[in-house]
Amino acid sequence: MHEWALAEAVIATAKRAAREKKLRRITEITVKLGELQQIERTVFEFALEQILAQEDALVRHAKVVLETERARFRCRACHHEWAFETEHFAPEIAEAIHFVPEIAHAYVRCPSCRSPDFEVIAGRGVWLASLKGEE
Ligand SMILES: [Zn+2]
Numbered sequence: 001m002h003e004w005a006l007a008e009a010v011i012a013t014a015k016r017a018a019r020e021k022k023l024r025r026i027t028e029i030t031v032k033l034g035e036l037q038q039i040e041r042t043v044f045e046f047a048l049e050q051i052l053a054q055e056d057a058l059v060r061h062a063k064v065v066l067e068t069e070r071a072r073f074r075c076r077a078c079h080h081e082w083a084f085e086t087e088h089f090a091p092e093i094a095e096a097i098h099f100v101p102e103i104a105h106a107y108v109r110c111p112s113c114r115s116p117d118f119e120v121i122a123g124r125g126v127w128l129a130s131l132k133g134e135e
Contacts, residue, residue: 003040006126007047013128015059023133026062030131034124035071035084036101044126062133071101071123075110082111084123 014029031048033039048064071084086094089107097104101120109116 002038003043004047004051006039007044007051010126010128011048011051011055011059014062014131015055017128017131018058018133021131021133021135023058023131023135025057026059026131026133028063028065028132029059030065030067030129031126032067032069032129033126034069034122036098036104036120036123037126038099039126041066067129069123072121073104073108073110073118074121075113075115076117076119077115078110078113080110080112081121084108 010029010031014026018026033041033044045064045066052060052062052064072081073084074081084097084104086097089097093103093107097107101124104120105116105118108118110118
């Protein structure tokens with residue numbers, strides 16, 4: 001049900017933003033999905049469709065564009081930043097990291113200084129990236 005709650009939050013945010021911009025109709029909503037966000041994309045898309053179908057004319061016909069934000073890490077020891085490259089991992093480990101990002105700490109090391117002490121600086125969360133509409 002996690003996906004439904006997120007979809008509802010995205011639509012509510014879009015409507016609020018549209019009212020602030022005094023839009024009559026939202027034509028397109030761009031949603032960013034973090035690569036490490038635990039979300040079932042097909043369920044999320046289905047939830048968005050279902051919620052939009054029950055909405056009023058402000059948002060009902062909006063096209064939803066989903067974009068993935070690649071994960072990025074920053075080393076706490078040397079401040080090096082790098083992107084998450086799944087091809088360096090066995091498929092089952094890459095999969096585990098996608099669903100439980102904390103697992104990354106067991107497998108990922110800073111490529112510069114080999115420290116296991118890093119933070120995730122991109123690739124988590126779901127948010128409204130942009131909105132298009134008619135005034
Ligand atoms: Zn480092």
